[in-house]
Amino acid sequence: MNNQATSKIDPTPTDWSGDVMQRRIKQRYAAERRFKALGLGAILLSASFLLFLLVVMVGNGFRGFTQTELPVEIDFPALTNGAQPAQFEGPDAESRIRSLGVQDIVNGSIEIQYGNDGTDLFSAGAWTSVQSAILKNPSVLIEKTTFYLPVESELDVAYKGSGNPEVEKKITELGDQLSTGFNGNFMGNSDATDPMQVGIWGALKGSLITMFITLALAFPIGVAAALYLEEYAPKNRYTDLIEVSINNLAAVPSIIFGLLGLAVFLNIFGLPRSAALVGGLTLALMTMPVIVISGRNAVKSVPPSIREAALGIGASPIQVVFHHVLPLALPGILTGTIIGMARALGETAPLLMIGMRAFIAKPPDGITDPSTVLPVQIFLWSDEVNRGFVEKTSAAIIVLLVFLLTMNAVAIYLRNRFETRW
Amino acid sequence: MSSTALLVLVFGLGGVAWFFGRIKASGFVTGGTRGEVHSLPSYHGWYVALWAAIPAAVFLLVWNIVSPALITDAALTSPTAQQLPTDSFTRGSILAEARSIASGNQEKAFNPLSQAMVEPYRTAITYYQTLGMAAAILLVFACGAFAWLKVKPNLRARTKVERVTMIALLLASLIAIITTIGIFISLIFESARFFSMVSPIDFLFGTEWNPKAVAGPRGETGFGAIPLFWGTVFIGAIIAMLVAIPLGLMSAIYLTQYAPAQFRAWMKPILEVLAGIPTVVYGYFAALTVAPALRDLAVSIGISSASSESALAAGVVMGIMIIPFVSSMADDSIAAVPSAMRDGSLAMGATKSETIKKVLIPAALPGVVGGVLLAVSRAIGETMIVVMAAGLAANMTANPFSSVTTVTTQIVKLLTGDQEFDSPKTLAAFALGLVLFIVTLLLNLIALRVVKKYREAYE
Numbered sequence: 073m074n075n076q077a078t079s080k081i082d083p084t085p086t087d088w089s090g091d092v093m094q095r096r097i098k099q100r101y102a103a104e105r106r107f108k109a110l111g112l113g114a115i116l117l118s119a120s121f122l123l124f125l126l127v128v129m130v131g132n133g134f135r136g137f138t139q140t141e142l143p144v145e146i147d148f149p150a151l152t153n154g155a156q157p158a159q160f161e162g163p164d165a166e167s168r169i170r171s172l173g174v175q176d177i178v179n180g181s182i183e184i185q186y187g188n189d190g191t192d193l194f195s196a197g198a199w200t201s202v203q204s205a206i207l208k209n210p211s212v213l214i215e216k217t218t219f220y221l222p223v224e225s226e227l228d229v230a231y232k233g234s235g236n237p238e239v240e241k242k243i244t245e246l247g248d249q250l251s252t253g254f255n256g257n258f259m260g261n262s263d264a265t266d267p268m269q270v271g272i273w274g275a276l277k278g279s280l281i282t283m284f285i286t287l288a289l290a291f292p293i294g295v296a297a298a299l300y301l302e303e304y305a306p307k308n309r310y311t312d313l314i315e316v317s318i319n320n321l322a323a324v325p326s327i328i329f330g331l332l333g334l335a336v337f338l339n340i341f342g343l344p345r346s347a348a349l350v351g352g353l354t355l356a357l358m359t360m361p362v363i364v365i366s367g368r369n370a371v372k373s374v375p376p377s378i379r380e381a382a383l384g385i386g387a388s389p390i391q392v393v394f395h396h397v398l399p400l401a402l403p404g405i406l407t408g409t410i411i412g413m414a415r416a417l418g419e420t421a422p423l424l425m426i427g428m429r430a431f432i433a434k435p436p437d438g439i440t441d442p443s444t445v446l447p448v449q450i451f452l453w454s455d456e457v458n459r460g461f462v463e464k465t466s467a468a469i470i471v472l473l474v475f476l477l478t479m480n481a482v483a484i485y486l487r488n489r490f491e492t493r494w
Numbered sequence: 495m496s497s498t499a500l501l502v503l504v505f506g507l508g509g510v511a512w513f514f515g516r517i518k519a520s521g522f523v524t525g526g527t528r529g530e531v532h533s534l535p536s537y538h539g540w541y542v543a544l545w546a547a548i549p550a551a552v553f554l555l556v557w558n559i560v561s562p563a564l565i566t567d568a569a570l571t572s573p574t575a576q577q578l579p580t581d582s583f584t585r586g587s588i589l590a591e592a593r594s595i596a597s598g599n600q601e602k603a604f605n606p607l608s609q610a611m612v613e614p615y616r617t618a619i620t621y622y623q624t625l626g627m628a629a630a631i632l633l634v635f636a637c638g639a640f641a642w643l644k645v646k647p648n649l650r651a652r653t654k655v656e657r658v659t660m661i662a663l664l665l666a667s668l669i670a671i672i673t674t675i676g677i678f679i680s681l682i683f684e685s686a687r688f689f690s691m692v693s694p695i696d697f698l699f700g701t702e703w704n705p706k707a708v709a710g711p712r713g714e715t716g717f718g719a720i721p722l723f724w725g726t727v728f729i730g731a732i733i734a735m736l737v738a739i740p741l742g743l744m745s746a747i748y749l750t751q752y753a754p755a756q757f758r759a760w761m762k763p764i765l766e767v768l769a770g771i772p773t774v775v776y777g778y779f780a781a782l783t784v785a786p787a788l789r790d791l792a793v794s795i796g797i798s799s800a801s802s803e804s805a806l807a808a809g810v811v812m813g814i815m816i817i818p819f820v821s822s823m824a825d826d827s828i829a830a831v832p833s834a835m836r837d838g839s840l841a842m843g844a845t846k847s848e849t850i851k852k853v854l855i856p857a858a859l860p861g862v863v864g865g866v867l868l869a870v871s872r873a874i875g876e877t878m879i880v881v882m883a884a885g886l887a888a889n890m891t892a893n894p895f896s897s898v899t900t901v902t903t904q905i906v907k908l909l910t911g912d913q914e915f916d917s918p919k920t921l922a923a924f925a926l927g928l929v930l931f932i933v934t935l936l937l938n939l940i941a942l943r944v945v946k947k948y949r950e951a952y953e
Contacts, residue, residue, distance in 0.1 A: 100845055107847035111748025114741045115761055118821075121814045122768050125779050132782075296666030304663065314667050317674040323868070323938045324931065325875020327902050328677060331927045334909065335680035357673050364670070390656040418772025421877035421902070425909055447774040447878075454778045454882060462782070469775050480770055484763070 129466050129473070136467025139255040139268065140231040141220035142193060142246065146181045146202070148213045157210035166207060174203040178221070193242075195222040195268035201257070220253055225267045225460035232463070258467060262433050263449065267460030270453070272468050274435040278348055278428075278443035279417060281436060285352025286359055286416050291409055293356075294363030295398075298405070301364070302371040303393050322361040329358045330425025338426060345427035349439040354426060355416040362415065366408020370401040403490030410483040414476050420447040446472045497558050500627055501551065504634055508547030511638040515542030515645055522647045533652035541651040544658055545641030550633040557626045565618045566593075572614035578607060681931055684924035691918045692717045697925060703888035703899075705908065705919045717922055719929070721888035725805070725898035729884060730873035733809025733894060734816055738873075739866060741813075742820025747850055749821075750828050769818035777882030780811035785883055792895045799896065803885030806894035812879050816869050823868065827861025827945075828854055832952055860948035867941035871934040877902040901926050 087093060152172060178199035182190040198221040205219065206212060222228070230239040231250055243250065261271025297318070305311040333354035337343045343350050374397050382392040423429075428448050436443035444452070446468060453465040516539030522531045533541075566589060569575065578585050592611035596619055645651070689697070700718020745765065749758050785807035792800035831854055839849040855862070885897035886907060908923040 104845040104847045111744045114744030118817050293666045296663045300663035300667040318670040327877045332677045420774040
């Protein structure tokens with residue numbers, strides 16, 4: 073190209089105002105505008121994906137926090153043979169209420185009002201909300217009381233807008249009696265087979281316990297490793313090996329950590345399957361490299377003059393780091409830790425490997441109890457055939473996203489609030 | 495008392511020891527001999543506390559590993575143990591049952607023999623637990639007292655405490671190596687067991703994936719992983735990258751070269767949110783919204799064979815997930831190009847887009863390629879999106895509307911069934927994991943090397 077250009081060089085100056093050149097310039101500016109529009113389009117498209125995803129999830133999930141209800145009038149004095157509220161106070165109130173046979177009372181009342189097939193209209197667990205209402209306030213027993221009880225799942229889905237014709241007919245029959253209420257079960261219950269009775273408290277509690285274990289292990293180890301590597305490690309082959317393996321671990325697919333957890337924690341150490349302990353351990357191994365990497369960056373950004381000043385007035389190397397460098401680097405380390413924890417909170421695949429996918433209807437009470445976590449619960453519900461689970465899955469996703477976005481916001485706030493420019 | 499509670503007790507006593515050490519050391523200064531005291535009182539406290547807690551904690555750890563064997567031995571010397579069958583398998587199951595009843599994990603025995611063994615077990619457990627507890631507490635007091643007696647004004651407590659701190663820091667940094675080795679060994683070990691049942695050649699080059707627990711009539715086992723490798727590459731390295739590279743690269747270019755500061759300050763965090771959304775949410779989004787929409791689209795343009803679990807849906811959603819990753823890598827490498835090159839091009843009269851296309855991108859290319867390799871490695875290791883949206887049929891097809899399966903999907907599927915742990919179906923998951931691990935490892939190493947070389951070129 074060079075040779076060609078020199079051989080064909082034209083001695084006359086370029087005519088910039090000429091037609092050819094003007095057209096060429098116009099073309100080049102048009103190309104410039106196209107390219108700029110393309111860039112803007114790319115970024116707007118990416119952002120609109122996010123918007124679309126959030127709109128879909130919120131649109132579906134919003135309905136998961138509500139439930140369709142039908143009024144049921146229960147004549148307690150007649151049906152309980154005049155049980156008095158005073159009988160149901162005190163420490164063993166719960167077992168005495170059980171002996172009352174609330175399920176039969178509720179079903180009887182439903183049949184009086186909605187005919188013999190009336191119970192089919194209601195969620196199978198509807199009576200439990202009456203039972204807990206009595207437990208909370210036994211004085212409802214003195215008189216006729218109207219309860220709004222959740223209807224069964226298909227009716228609920230249909231009333232909220234997308235049912236089959238057969239169920240739609242039932243809705244027109246019931247007419248004004250149907251109403252929409254707040255689904256108090258959703259934040260308080262655990263997994264169940266009936267979508268009207270499911271809740272995320274069990275999974276949320278499992279997530280909190282798991283995150284606690286992850287944090288308790290990954291944070292001290294990660295910070296210690298970051299301090300060692302940045303402040304004390306001699307520059308040699310072993311240190312390089314440690315660095316390479318940390319960088320590498322940060323990029324290993326999360327499912328591999330699940331395989332490690334399965335092979336080591338479950339099969340060699342014999343820890344219980346699907347326990348929060350094993351989940352926390354596995355996620356800690358995954359989160360630790362993230363904390364080490366961000367911790368090293370934070371430690372590195374503390375200026376050497378501070379170390380030298382401390383050394384100069386007689387502090388030992390350990391005192392320099394623990395009294396001066398670490399406190400100054402802490403905001404940066406915390407930011408990285410929160411981001412790592414947010415990632416661990418959303419992680420599903422490694423937890424499936426260690427068996428946290430069982431149906432668990434009761435919140436875990438300890439670190440070795442079988443438990444599940446929010447993302448796994450979302451995965452399990454997404455597999456359900458029953459259409460009532462669609463909105464519950466999206467509602468659980470909303471809860472998960474609220475947690476994650478809060479954590480990220482806290483991280484950004486910390487970064488902006490405490491970031492020191494030296 | 496459970497071993498966790500005992501450990502807490504040991505550390506609690508360590509805290510008490512700290513106070514004793516500190517109180518004794520504070521006395522040195524009041525005597526007016528400050529000049530002779532080597533360390534501050536709190537270091538003396540730490541010195542005593544570490545002496546009190548660490549030996550006992552180490553003892554407890556060892557005891558927890560050793561004591562089950564001791565308990566079993568003790569239980570077997572009891573007279574009831576003579577009636578146990580000699581066959582090691584039933585014997586083992588009876589003992590396991592008796593042990594779990596005795597330690598309170600199980601209510602009732604199915605086998606009368608294990609019920610009989612419960613009593614000897616319970617005595618043995620009580621005996622050894624008491625023994626361990628007594629020894630641990632004795633150790634705390636003995637070592638604590640020993641250290642407390644050594645606390646003198648000229649004791650170099652700070653040096654000693656700092657040495658322990660240093661060792662703790664070193665051990666913490668070794669955890670990363672231990673984890674890497676643990677991953678490697680567990681994958682290799684389980685894969686070796688798998689390859690003793692299925693030939694590696696069949697596994698790596700076979701084209702039929704249909705895992706069976708027992709080999710078929712002609713010895714075929716259906717462990718040919720080529721369809722999985724193809725599915726993984728098709729979704730993760732082709733479709734996802736076709737979405738992520740143009741969008742990510744153009745976003746990065748617009749944000750760094752054109753966007754006003756205000757726009758950039760808003761858009762960059764929004765893109766980062768895209769990276770922070772959990773993969774299970776993307777998977778649900780792909781399965782619930784994107785896949786049906788794409789199938790309807792395919793049917794409307796006349797592809798009747800379109801599957802509702804299409805490779806396209808999983809790939810596109812995975813691509814969206816990767817956009818911020820590609821974008822930030824491209825951002826970094828474009829920012830690393832010396833501004834002299836950019837200014838030179840602009841000074842010659844090139845438009846901004848010409849400068850970007852002819853100068854910035856070629857100069858930043860190694861960095862961009864490194865970033866893309868990292869993105870590919872992330873995409874092929876991604877699990878939940880493909881598990882939820884890509885399906886299980888091991889097809890070898892380049893039709894994006896049909897269903898393909900990936901390595902990670904199959905790992906999840908193989909390990910979440912109710913198989914025996916020794917069956918080749920379960921072990922195959924580890925072999926697939928090994929392949930995945932090695933491939934992502936290589937991709938990462940190459941990518942990091944490319945990026946590093948390129949950075950050096952401009953520094």
